[in-house]
Amino acid sequence: NAGVTQTPKFRILKIGQSMTLQCTQDMNHNYMYWYRQDPGMGLKLIYYSVGAGITDKGEVPNGYNVSRSTTEDFPLRLELAAPSQTSVYFCASRIDTEAFFGQGTRLTVV
């Protein structure tokens, strides 16, 4: 059982470039989330989804987009990378009370 899988683990982007952070889960969870964690800070919610075809903004959605075409996949898109998006990104899925997190993607924008 793989749980929540994120790719890539590391990425360096130039300002203005675009990329997609991939997230897939094999637990058939309806809820999925994208968080970012800046140094010394807690996790801040970017976007979430309560099921396939349904997404909504979290606390810090600007500069990001998501889609949820299947229960398993919840990719996060950065269209025009900015230095402020340098962070560690975590995808999570949830059922009932417990959220399961991926290992994270460390993104640096230079």
Add this chain to the structure above:
Amino acid sequence: DQQVKQNSPSLSVQEGRISILNCDYTNSMFDYFLWYKKYPAEGPTFLISISSIKDKNEDGRFTVFLNKSAKHLSLHIVPSQPGDSAVYFCAASYGAGSYQLTFGKGTKLSVIP
């Protein structure tokens, strides 16, 4: 404005002693609380939770206490082990099935052998 606060960025404890990690919240709508543990280069993992209808929940060496009137919760680890060294995040939600978890900044626990 931070709704979930962990005011101690770090804590050092001797192996075998008790570790107490604290968390305060400001939003009285929160009624479900969770603790997550995070090792470097890994995602957070769920540790223990508590509903606002309880004031204590135990799971092995881990106990979470909730004081609703003070809007305060604490995580006790007894006895502390070197493998407990990690960053601990407190999180809160409006109910167990709520879509959103609000996280504190975390407390880095170091257990000294």
